[in-house]
Amino acid sequence: MPAPRNVYIAVVGVGGVGKAFISQLEALSHRLSHRRPPTNISLILVSRSSQILFSESYRSLSFSTWESDLASSKQPVLPIPDLVEYLATAPEKAILVDNTSNQNVADCYPQFLRRGISIVTPNKKGFSSDFALWQDIFAAAANGSGSGGYIFHESSVGAGLPVLSTLKELVETGDEVARIEGVFSGTMSFLFNSFMPVGGGGGQFSAEVKKAKELGYTEPDPRDDLNGLDVARKLTILARLAGLEVESPTSFPVQSLIPKELESCSSGDEFLSRLPEFDGEMDKLKEEAAREGKVVRFVGSIDVAKKDVKVGLEKFDASHPIAALKGSDNIISFYTKRYGSNPLIVQGAGAGGEVTAMGVTGDLIKVLQLLH
Numbered sequence: 001m002p003a004p005r006n007v008y009i010a011v012v013g014v015g016g017v018g019k020a021f022i023s024q025l026e027a028l029s030h031r032l033s034h035r036r037p038p039t040n041i042s043l044i045l046v047s048r049s050s051q052i053l054f055s056e057s058y059r060s061l062s063f064s065t066w067e068s069d070l071a072s073s074k075q076p077v078l079p080i081p082d083l084v085e086y087l088a089t090a091p092e093k094a095i096l097v098d099n100t101s102n103q104n105v106a107d108c109y110p111q112f113l114r115r116g117i118s119i120v121t122p123n124k125k126g127f128s129s130d131f132a133l134w135q136d137i138f139a140a141a142a143n144g145s146g147s148g149g150y151i152f153h154e155s156s157v158g159a160g161l162p163v164l165s166t167l168k169e170l171v172e173t174g175d176e177v178a179r180i181e182g183v184f185s186g187t188m189s190f191l192f193n194s195f196m197p198v199g200g201g202g203g204q205f206s207a208e209v210k211k212a213k214e215l216g217y218t219e220p221d222p223r224d225d226l227n228g229l230d231v232a233r234k235l236t237i238l239a240r241l242a243g244l245e246v247e248s249p250t251s252f253p254v255q256s257l258i259p260k261e262l263e264s265c266s267s268g269d270e271f272l273s274r275l276p277e278f279d280g281e282m283d284k285l286k287e288e289a290a291r292e293g294k295v296v297r298f299v300g301s302i303d304v305a306k307k308d309v310k311v312g313l314e315k316f317d318a319s320h321p322i323a324a325l326k327g328s329d330n331i332i333s334f335y336t337k338r339y340g341s342n343p344l345i346v347q348g349a350g351a352g353g354e355v356t357a358m359g360v361t362g363d364l365i366k367v368l369q370l371l372h
């Protein structure tokens with residue numbers, strides 16, 4: 001029988017997405033152990049912002065007790081250079097799964113990649129911050145112009161929906177992408193679908209924001225959704241993949257829904273507790289649109305030829321597909337030369353732990369296929 005292959009996985013960030021990922025990884029590991037030749041997955045490290053649990057001997061942690069083992073771990077948190085060293089000296093290939101929204105971790109992707117460590121992640125920061133970081137990452141990655149590890153980030157746009165893979169395939173097969181537009185935020189979709197549904201009614205805006213957070217749709221700090229930056233980051237990623245050198249997510253117009261008076265709140269909790277004071281303003285927006293027989297939705301667009309990217313509120317007729325979205329659904333339309341005036345459309349849940357983890361697990365499967 002051919003020798004088993006071993007892969008070593010480190011999961012940094014075990015919140016909503018991280019936990020769902022580890023349970024998908026357990027099921028994948030079981031399936032791969034029955035293939036011929038088998039692949040042995042070893043979960044060697046799990047961490048949150050202030051705690052870490054890792055195996056010094058590179059033996060797998062327990063899939064059934066990792067959470068309580070991490071909670072009681074006294075191991076000191078590894079600085080990133082030590083984490084790079086730990087993974088680079090694993091007995092065989094190692095993969096970093098970054099399920100945080102941390103900028104420092106993302107800034108270090110080139111270091112991991114250059115040491116042969118592959119990365120899969122839903123974290124947008126590495127791909128939507130300064131253009132120089134994007135260039136460094138893909139100069140190091142084996143699926144860029146480098147010879148290091150592989151990197152995939154499907155869930156950084158549209159959670160598990162096949163948005164990045166679709167765009168890459170359009171570009172790599174020689175189609176010309178003219179425009180990309182739609183609803184790119186699960187949180188914003190949920191908020192406007194439930195606060196301003198077609199046909200009238202709907203709850204208080206601030207109460208819907210709290211629900212979106214409880215459902216695991218928002219960023220760790222929901223202000224990062226409401227200020228438009230989360231959507232701006234996704235458009236930056238798509239625009240770069242479509243060939244535009246967008247410098248940063250603040251280099252184009254982005255409408256923020258944060259009331260001026262709350263811009264100075266020192267924490268997400270303070271912001272959420274004061275947001276109900278501004279429900280009246282959101283109600284006015286709803287009534288204004290209703291007088292025209294319309295609803296408001298938070299959308300984004302990229303015009304590739306004009307190099308024009310924008311993010312903000314727009315009004316839509318009740319019959320428009322964007323007005324009819326449900327729950328946390330995203331809808332992303334690709335207008336291309338091949339598809340003509342009927343765009344290629346990707347639609348479905350754009351936030352939530354399980355669907356986001358699916359994109360991360362799918363990326364991990366791609367890396368495993370490339371490594372073997």
Ligand SMILES: NC(=O)C1=CN([C@@H]2O[C@H](COP(=O)(O)OP(=O)(O)OC[C@H]3O[C@@H](n4cnc5c(N)ncnc54)[C@H](OP(=O)(O)O)[C@@H]3O)[C@@H](O)[C@H]2O)C=CC1
Pocket residue numbers: 012013014015016017018047048049050099100101102105122123124155156158159186216217218219220350351352353356
């Ligand atoms: N939720 C969703 O629907 C989607 C999320 N994403 C992206 O997925 C990522 C995770 O989101 P989500 O799970 O919802 O967020 P959570 O806030 O639920 O979890 C984030 C986790 O990251 C940990 N963390 C933060 N900084 C560090 C660090 N420096 N080292 C180790 N761990 C760290 C946090 O630790 P602690 O527990 O101590 O706070 C927490 O465990 C984000 O980048 C988000 O943008 C993408 C698409 C959809």
Ligand SMILES: N[C@@H](CC=O)C(=O)O
Pocket residue numbers: 155156157158159184185186187188217218219225230350351
């Ligand atoms: N907060 C984001 C999560 C996915 O990227 C969203 O609501 O879309």
Ligand code: NA
Pocket residue numbers: 154155156157158159160161162163164359
């Ligand atoms: Na996606």
